[in-house]
Amino acid sequence: MTVTAVVGAQWGDEGKGRIIDYLAQNADVVIRFQGGDNAGHTVVNEYGKHALHLIPSGIFNPETQNIIGSGCVVNPEALAKEMESLTAVGVSLDNLWLSTRAQMVMPYHRTLDELEERARGKDTIGTTKRGIGPAYADKAARSGLRLGDLLHPDWLEARLDNALRTVHRKIEILGGEPVDGKELYACCMDYREQFAHRIVDTAPMVRRAIQAGQDVLLEGQLGVMRDLDWGIYPYVTSSNPTAAYAPAGAGLPARALDRVVGVVKAYSTAVGDGPFPVELFDEAGEKLRQVGEEFGATTGRPRRCGWFDGVAIGYATWLNGMTGLAITKLDILDHFDEIKICVGYEMPDGSVITDSMPDTPLLYQVKPVYETWLGWRESTEQCRRWDDLPKAARAYIHRLAELAGVKVDYVSVGPERDQMFVV
Ligand code: GDP
Numbered sequence: 107m108t109v110t111a112v113v114g115a116q117w118g119d120e121g122k123g124r125i126i127d128y129l130a131q132n133a134d135v136v137i138r139f140q141g142g143d144n145a146g147h148t149v150v151n152e153y154g155k156h157a158l159h160l161i162p163s164g165i166f167n168p169e170t171q172n173i174i175g176s177g178c179v180v181n182p183e184a185l186a187k188e189m190e191s192l193t194a195v196g197v198s199l200d201n202l203w204l205s206t207r208a209q210m211v212m213p214y215h216r217t218l219d220e221l222e223e224r225a226r227g228k229d230t231i232g233t234t235k236r237g238i239g240p241a242y243a244d245k246a247a248r249s250g251l252r253l254g255d256l257l258h259p260d261w262l263e264a265r266l267d268n269a270l271r272t273v274h275r276k277i278e279i280l281g282g283e284p285v286d287g288k289e290l291y292a293c294c295m296d297y298r299e300q301f302a303h304r305i306v307d308t309a310p311m312v313r314r315a316i317q318a319g320q321d322v323l324l325e326g327q328l329g330v331m332r333d334l335d336w337g338i339y340p341y342v343t344s345s346n347p348t349a350a351y352a353p354a355g356a357g358l359p360a361r362a363l364d365r366v367v368g369v370v371k372a373y374s375t376a377v378g379d380g381p382f383p384v385e386l387f388d389e390a391g392e393k394l395r396q397v398g399e400e401f402g403a404t405t406g407r408p409r410r411c412g413w414f415d416g417v418a419i420g421y422a423t424w425l426n427g428m429t430g431l432a433i434t435k436l437d438i439l440d441h442f443d444e445i446k447i448c449v450g451y452e453m454p455d456g457s458v459i460t461d462s463m464p465d466t467p468l469l470y471q472v473k474p475v476y477e478t479w480l481g482w483r484e485s486t487e488q489c490r491r492w493d494d495l496p497k498a499a500r501a502y503i504h505r506l507a508e509l510a511g512v513k514v515d516y517v518s519v520g521p522e523r524d525q526m527f528v529v
């Protein structure tokens with residue numbers, strides 16, 4: 107039995123979906139532990155290519171129980187759409203469960219996300235506009251609605267009433283249109299109709315799985331650099347993608363966690379605003395974007411691209427307590443004569459740091475210190491074992507592991523399920 111958290115070790119979009127899909131071939135349970143439909147977790151397998159937003163990436167294994175955990179915020183409309191698209195290609199949703207304790211993203215949360223971004227003027231966060239921040243804000247303010255509320259219509263009506271008292275005021279201040287409480291209640295009754303049979307207290311399910319010694323995967327959303335506490339605040343999401351939150355958001359004790367796999371791209375990308383020291387504005391950056399097809403899986407925005415950031419990975423390893431790395435998109439570097447790695451940040455006073463992450467205002471001022479490596483210039487796409495990799499690619503991976511301070515467990519050389527191997 108193993109409980110494994112799979113988390114993003116950079117700025118998101120590291121390839122968590124494809125890693126979970128691979129590991130879920132042998133998992134009994136997969137639990138999404140935070141975030142909402144801001145996620146775009148791409149999975150490519152015999153069912154085609156799917157960008158999953160809410161549904162755990164273990165859904166393609168019909169033997170695996172898939173749970174949307176209490177740490178998540180769930181937009182029922184987005185969920186319905188996603189379920190439809192999976193059903194259309196023959197994926198079974200019989201094993202999809204929603205925690206009674208997960209928060210709902212209501213239509214007004216999306217409105218507020220738009221209005222709040224607009225109100226920030228030129229100092230935007232670059233959110234996905236999926237209502238994630240406002241939904242978590244309501245959760246903390248104790249005015250959120252939970253999926254479990256749908257099971258109790260009278261209670262739901264009172265909770266909605268309560269929520270709308272402040273929602274109305276916020277929307278008015280920000281210049282939006284008033285919302286219709288009756289219409290929203292009717293929407294909720296629709297959601298009840300669609301989802302009631304899947305909304306369960308997931309805590310006993312998870313407890314039984316752990317007690318029976320089953321294999322459990324905890325699926326993170328985004329990455330450590332956008333963590334609410336430890337990322338580049340305020341350019342972060344409103345939850346904690348780090349492994350420490352995985353047990354809390356999934357509903358199991360912290361000491362149940364056995365392994366933490368940090369997913370990292372062989373280079374860096376980010377979407378949204380805020381400091382990104384390794385960002386390239388030159389030809390190499392454009393080439394990473396084109397060859398790596400670096401466009402957002404949720405919003406379609408071009409991703410900001412740069413070389414691998416060895417400072418960020420050291421930080422991510424420590425904070426997440428990673429037991430191993432999963433390196434993705436190595437194949438994209440097949441096309442480069444020269445590859446750089448950022449091994450330190452030069453601070454405004456000329457000193458170089460390698461083992462901590464400066465706070466946001468300082469991070470804007472650091473200059474990356476690079477090492478230059480020769481590319482291997484041959485395709486790795488067909489490699490299925492460590493020894494198949496070109497010597498220079500193995501050396502490159504060794505260097506990434508050294509900077510991370512942890513071993514490499516998996517290497518991925520393409521988006522397809524079989525384009526990956528255990529090291
Ligand atoms: P996630 O949000 O962390 O699950 O990552 P995304 O799905 O947003 O972005 C990762 C993208 O890279 C997706 O389009 C994947 O299909 C693709 N991908 C994942 N691993 C590899 C790989 O090893 N090689 C290549 N070429 N593409 C990959």
Ligand code: IMO
Nearest residue numbers: 118119144145146233234327328342343377378
């Ligand atoms: P996955 O799970 C990349 C970024 C947004 C923005 C910030 C806050 O696919 O890795 P939010 O909508 O959460 O309030 O936006 O976080 N962001 C992501 N970037 N991948 C994601 O998800 C993201 N989810 C949010 O661009 O900078």
Ligand code: MG
Nearest residue numbers: 119146147403
């Ligand atoms: Mg993504």
